[in-house]
Amino acid sequence: MEAYMPEENVVKRNVFEGDIYLDKSTENILEQLMSPTREALVNPISHWKDGRVPYQFGPVSDEVKRVFKEAIAEYKKHTCIEFVPRTSERDYIYVVAETGCWSSVGRSGYRQKLSIGTNCERKGTVMHEMMHALGFFHEQSRLDRDDYISIHWENIDPKKRFNFQKYEHGQADTLGARYDYGSIMHYPMYAFTNNGRATIVPKDPNAEIGQRTHLSNIDIQQVNKLYKCQATTTPAPTPAPTTKPCTDKLDVCYYYAYFGYCSYYREFMSTNCRKSCFVC
Numbered sequence: 001m002e003a004y005m006p007e008e009n010v011v012k013r014n015v016f017e018g019d020i021y022l023d024k025s026t027e028n029i030l031e032q033l034m035s036p037t038r039e040a041l042v043n044p045i046s047h048w049k050d051g052r053v054p055y056q057f058g059p060v061s062d063e064v065k066r067v068f069k070e071a072i073a074e075y076k077k078h079t080c081i082e083f084v085p086r087t088s089e090r091d092y093i094y095v096v097a098e099t100g101c102w103s104s105v106g107r108s109g110y111r112q113k114l115s116i117g118t119n120c121e122r123k124g125t126v127m128h129e130m131m132h133a134l135g136f137f138h139e140q141s142r143l144d145r146d147d148y149i150s151i152h153w154e155n156i157d158p159k160k161r162f163n164f165q166k167y168e169h170g171q172a173d174t175l176g177a178r179y180d181y182g183s184i185m186h187y188p189m190y191a192f193t194n195n196g197r198a199t200i201v202p203k204d205p206n207a208e209i210g211q212r213t214h215l216s217n218i219d220i221q222q223v224n225k226l227y228k229c230q231a232t233t234t235p236a237p238t239p240a241p242t243t244k245p246c247t248d249k250l251d252v253c254y255y256y257a258y259f260g261y262c263s264y265y266r267e268f269m270s271t272n273c274r275k276s277c278f279v280c
Helices: 024-034 064-080 123-134 158-164 217-226 253-260 266-272
Strands: 052-057 080-085 094-095 102-105 112-115 148-150 201-202
Touching: 052 064, 064 080, 064 094, 064 112, 064 123, 064 217, 102 123, 112 123, 112 217, 123 217
Parallel strands: 052 080, 052 094, 094 112
Antiparallel strands: 102 112, 148 201
16 A cells, blocks of 8 residues: 555656655755755755746646646735746746656756646645745654654555655754644655555644645745745635535545545545545
């Protein structure tokens, strides 16, 4: 049992942590972040000047264009980031629909791809990839992650364990924010599992991780701090609880169901993903 979310289900040599595209710029960033001699206060990630991010669509579907623009609207609502159609800018995001969902980290220079492949056409997934493009890594890669989560290495394929590295020497800007279980950048509990058991368990028993529906308030604060936005944006609303009897307990149920887990892991799915498995 390996794939559970589209951004993880990528068979691509030059992809790290499931959805970080290893172009030359991102490789250099990772080398510096992991270097034992790097100054901790020096951030090797290039950001977008004045928070202005030009983009251009490649040969993608209308659905990809629609969800990309929906994601843009969320950033516009909550931050000062401006995703704008490219005119003649040298550095820009080129939106493609290749295998999986992935992006490089920060501004790579010249044309940089952001992929919204099959099963990635969801606003939250696109927002996640945009966060990478703005300069953010996954939340559970933080140096202090072991204070908040437990990694169950025994449930991870040995060939996939590199996806759970920490950045020991000053990982990509935490910006002074506390650890955020609710971040759109956090892996879910079953990331890269090879046996159906959890690979990441929050130390807070009430915490839920891995949502792909909205920017958390801390996500918004980090973007606004990194790009020096004025405090005039709208905070993310707390999702309203549903009262419908037929629901999924996890945001990732749609993806679990897509990959056949309703049949393979019936007990777990019938309890946690009733709606996606059509058991109610």
